[in-house]
Amino acid sequence: MKSEQFDELQVRNRQRISYQTMFLMLVLILINGIVKECFISNWATPILEANLLIIIPALYFISMCIWKNAYFTNTGIKSNITMIIFLILGIIMVVLAIINENGFIYNNMLNFNPTGIFFVAISLQYWIKGLIDRIKNKNDE
Amino acid sequence: MGKNLRIKSARAEKDMSQKDVAEAIGITRQTMNAIENGDYNPTIKLCRAICKELDRTLDELFWED
Numbered sequence: 001m002k003s004e005q006f007d008e009l010q011v012r013n014r015q016r017i018s019y020q021t022m023f024l025m026l027v028l029i030l031i032n033g034i035v036k037e038c039f040i041s042n043w044a045t046p047i048l049e050a051n052l053l054i055i056i057p058a059l060y061f062i063s064m065c066i067w068k069n070a071y072f073t074n075t076g077i078k079s080n081i082t083m084i085i086f087l088i089l090g091i092i093m094v095v096l097a098i099i100n101e102n103g104f105i106y107n108n109m110l111n112f113n114p115t116g117i118f119f120v121a122i123s124l125q126y127w128i129k130g131l132i133d134r135i136k137n138k139n140d141e
Numbered sequence: 142m143g144k145n146l147r148i149k150s151a152r153a154e155k156d157m158s159q160k161d162v163a164e165a166i167g168i169t170r171q172t173m174n175a176i177e178n179g180d181y182n183p184t185i186k187l188c189r190a191i192c193k194e195l196d197r198t199l200d201e202l203f204w205e206d
Contacts, residue, residue, distance in 0.1 A: 007167065007168035007169055007172050007187075008168075008172075008183065008184055008186075008187055009168070009169075009171075009172040009175060009181050009183075010169065010172070069169060069171040069172075133171075137160060137170065
């Protein structure tokens with residue numbers, strides 16, 4: 001069993017979250033289609049639109065995996081360095097998005113790249129969950 | 142499914158924490174905790190691994206009357 005990356009409860013949780021993520025993505029694509037067809041033909045540039053449609057489900061998947069304890073492998077190796085990089089990268093991207101001279105809305109279209117928020121959110125959740133787990137581990141011992 | 146106190150007592154007899162057992166059989170502490178609390182019904186493969194680690198039989202740890 002040691003060779004497996006995730007244990008069976010983690011695999012079950014990941015499958016469940018994957019299914020929910022797929023459903024969320026379908027709903028978002030449908031909403032985007034309805035909005036473009038009925039209300040605003042262009043609410044964001046095509047690349048930003050695609051970005052959002054990828055980032056929202058990805059953020060949901062990773063967040064749920066972190067909170068359901070299905071993100072870290074069962075070996076206990078946690079990717080602290082990756083998360084530090086995520087946090088720094090995320091903060092830089094958020095700052096760049098905020099100081100964007102065109103503002104959040106430009107030409108009646110959304111002009112805010114949310115990728116930075118994605119990285120910061122993952123990183124923060126990782127640290128918070130890690131802290132909670134450490135407290136719980138101490139209580140169990 | 143209620144709490145599995147038999148695993149807890151077997152673990153205590155061997156002076157092992159949830160983390161020790163979990164690491165020995167290659168699962169997370171949270172999964173071990175879920176099994177003990179009756180929140181997760183493990184597969185037979187995992188049950189056998191727990192039994193081997195705690196030197197008990199399947200009946201002793203998992204059979205419910």
